[in-house]
Amino acid sequence: MLPPVMAGVDGSAESLAAAEWAAREAARRDRPLRLVHAWNQQPCEGAGPPSAAAQRRVLRQAEDRIRRTCPGVEVDAEQVEGPATGALLHAAERAELVVLGSRGRSGFTGFVVGSVALGVVARATLPVVLVRAGEEASDEHLPAGDGSPSTRTGYQDVVLGLDLGDPCDEVIEFAFEAARLRGARLHIVHAWQEPSPLGLGPGEIGLVHGPEQADEWLGFLDAVIKVWRDKYPEVEVVETVAEGRARSVLVRAATGASLLVVGRRTSERPAGPRTGPVTHAAVQHVGCPVAVVPHE
Known part of the structure; x- marks a missing residue:
């Protein structure tokens, strides 16, 4: 079975x-x-x-x-x-x-x-x-032409909150599959902040600033997602990199979504199992259904 x-x-x-x-x-x-x-x-x-x-x-x-x-x-x-x-x-x-x-x-x-x-x-x-x-079932769908709720229209976006410092296959695959099952667009969101001198981030991204850094992050996101675009050619993907705190960026991006997908690291910590601050903020403050996907 x-x-x-x-x-x-x-x-x-x-x-x-x-x-x-x-x-x-x-x-x-x-x-x-x-x-x-x-x-x-x-x-x-x-x-x-x-x-x-x-x-x-x-x-x-x-x-x-x-x-x-x-x-x-x-x-x-x-x-x-x-x-x-x-x-x-x-x-x-x-x-x-x-x-x-x-x-x-x-x-x-x-x-x-x-x-x-x-x-x-x-x-x-x-x-x-x-x-x-x-x-409600209609909350997952786009409104009808007159603005009224409907279950006969297409699905709202599936939103994936992706940490490019730790891009996990289990989380990405769950989001792509969720979008495929719904025939929905997948909106992938990464938040970045100006690095401190002690942590410049992946590669040379931390050596540039402002719009140039956003472009670097977007290029990195494209590279990470390419294999998944190839595996799910039927899924339309839109990518956003935004400067700001990850929890705030993610809550805003998930407004009106049919589903938000976030990850949770399964490794034990001294304080025991935890959801992590970004995932915790998502489950507390996002209005749409939230999928929390465990990963190593």
Whole structure:
């Protein structure tokens, strides 16, 4: 059996939006969809364990929504026991892609990502997509001619945030494949800043300034991407190099995108698994779905 697209569901609005997005992605990839509900037999103090009926209701609600909105997708569902982060990571070992709701249920406003989603992103060995509550199928598409939302138009850009100091094949390939599956344009973005005397950057780029440095970065980006352009000739690519902090440049570039793709280094650090500052900013502040792709 082909590995499924997996969605974690907990009955929240964001997890239902994530499940629906996962169903659309499963259809694009010609994969089955697996809905997973994690429950803890030893909950926080003062809260009792969820009843079996409540657990079944969470999965049934998500299944009903998927069958109503994406009737052609093969769906199965399972309950897993244990602390949510660990249970979801264990279930994800059999998946191709994990999709989670990205806003926590703490009652905060703004783009606050829950601890479970952050924990899975920081530790997963496969791509994780975070989807916000309220995400609709039409949000992925260009508006109709009259400006109204539509699912019959082409897809908005897939945006790839690329660190040219560490261009990773896994991240680049995921972005190109996502654009191919959607028939979307791929917008590749790299942010650069004037180097300090202690770090001039790749090659001789740090020896030039201003527009000349931007041109050098663009040439470097072209060289890195050439093999992928050849592998995916059907994908239209547009490249942007912008001076500024990477997190700010990326948040601006992802406005109106159908998907943002960023990377996460998997090597252990003294403080344990982390998402990194740019990826953390993306999952906290970008409004479109964000795919975090692990790499060595």
